[in-house]
Ligand SMILES: Cc1cc2nc3c(=O)[nH]c(=O)nc-3n(C[C@H](O)[C@H](O)[C@H](O)COP(=O)(O)OP(=O)(O)OC[C@H]3O[C@@H](n4cnc5c(N)ncnc54)[C@H](O)[C@@H]3O)c2cc1C
Ligand SMILES: *[C@@H]1O[C@H](CO)[C@@H](O)[C@H](O)[C@H]1NC(C)=O
């Protein structure tokens with residue numbers, strides 16, 4: 001749309017922006033601010049929701065964050081020897097702007113970078129190995145994959161370009177009432193089609209070969225999502241973007257961001273598990289009725305309940321992930337939505353690698369590959385094997401070669417048996433296993449994604465995970481839900497589900 005053809009109303013609306021959205025919110029006659037907000041779950045989703053809710057609703061509202069486990073959720077570390085290591089979500093893309101913003105806001109530095117090197121293992125031998133030399137890598141890739149590799153990066157970048165639009169929309173205070181509308185605002189129909197097709201279909205239709213998919217793309221989807229190229233095209237693109245240079249992590253562990261956001265948002269952490277949520281209607285002073293959400297929870301000191309004006313669910317409503325009953329809602333809200341979460345077992349082994357397991361004759365003392373990806377073959381029991389650096393890189397640290405006893409991280413769909421460990425390692429002195437229900441099992445064509453809005457003022461953050469699961473996705477969803485909650489509270493419908501934002505905001509940069 002040409003800016004000149006913009007309807008007057010839209011121009012007025014855009015003009016209003018310069019006077020600030022906040023002045024609208026405080027205009028007389030509009031509803032007063034909410035008094036109490038509950039957030040269920042203190043992973044990166046719940047804690048960033050607390051942060052953005054504080055930003056939207058100001059200092060007056062009381063925000064309670066319920067969490068029965070450790071703050072961080074799927075961001076967690078374990079201690080091996082003197083050091084801590086990530087077992088869950090570990091790397092962050094350089095263009096994940098919300099995560100970057102949190103770091104600045106909280107004054108937490110990024111972890112010092114240790115150069116990495118990748119190889120691909122087909123269950124028998126290494127089919128690809130990066131060298132220390134850029135030009136050698138370039139030639140190896142060209143030799144094995146032709147220009148497919150370059151074309152893949154161009155495709156991912158074109159998806160990223162559209163993805164990045166969401167930051168501008170959110171900056172201007174726009175929010176979306178469903179996952180489909182949010183994706184459509186970023187990338188139009190092409191994003192909805194991505195969600196509806198497998199990565200394999202998407203890439204094949206663009207002329208990528210089956211060989212390239214098997215030998216280069218599948219290893220990347222396997223390491224990032226434990227699944228094949230039959231995941232949806234959107235999460236596929238997110239996954240391939242995660243194979244770019246410049247990935248970073250949080251110094252001291254990614255979960256630090258979660259506790260930082262909790263503290264920064266001045267919310268109260270309630271160490272309890274939410275068991276049920278119901279709607280309560282009460283007469284108000286003005287003679288009308290107001291509805292509240294009653295949140296029932298169980299903590300160490302037994303069970304209790306509290307009333308809230310707004311509730312944000314920031315945990316997956318899925319089998320094995322949470323068990324919350326919703327009562328008194330019409331239409332009813334299910335405890336579990338259809339679809340399941342994929343298991344990824346993260347095994348951290350402090351030991352010495354068996355180089356013959358990789359079918360290589362290279363000297364262990366010369367072997368400095370950090371990330372070993374795997375192809376999708378019946379010989380592959382593991383999804384990936386990596387040499388793991390601690391969450392804080394000590395001064396003068398260099399990643400030790402494979403001839404030394406060090407920490408390796410294995411991702412596999414099933415726990416590793418004793419025999420499998422014996423095959424992979426010559427010796428070890430500790431093994432730490434975490435069984436994650438890690439991310440959705442992506443099976444396009446997708447059924448309807450779960451809603452962001454479960455009821456008037458009851459929101460569901462993890463709906464967006466069904467497009468793609470990542471720290472940044474949870475943060476994006478948190479901001480969207482906070483904006484949505486704010487606009488719906490104050491009946492600012494003009495900030496919800498606007499079409500053509502990309503064209504309309506073009507002149508605003
Ligand atoms: C092995 C693995 C590797 C990954 N790698 C990456 C990566 O490299 N980069 C990346 O960006 N992402 C990665 N991810 C994905 C990323 O970790 C997740 O997308 C993200 O952490 C999800 O955050 P969340 O807050 O939405 O959910 P969660 O972290 O799951 O938080 C939900 C919280 O809710 C709590 N909860 C559950 N039920 C209740 C209840 N009834 N009452 C109160 N609280 C409740 C849970 O205890 C949990 O703490 C990885 C995930 C895994 C498992
Ligand atoms: C997704 O696929 C299903 C089944 O093939 C179809 O019914 C639906 O209309 C598709 N949606 C989009 C947005 O393409």
Ligand SMILES: *[C@@H]1O[C@H](CO)[C@@H](O)[C@H](O)[C@H]1NC(C)=O
Nearest residue numbers: 354356357422423424425426
């Ligand atoms: C090392 O790997 C090879 C090849 O998989 C295997 O035959 C051998 O038993 C493994 N273990 C040791 C200790 O060599």
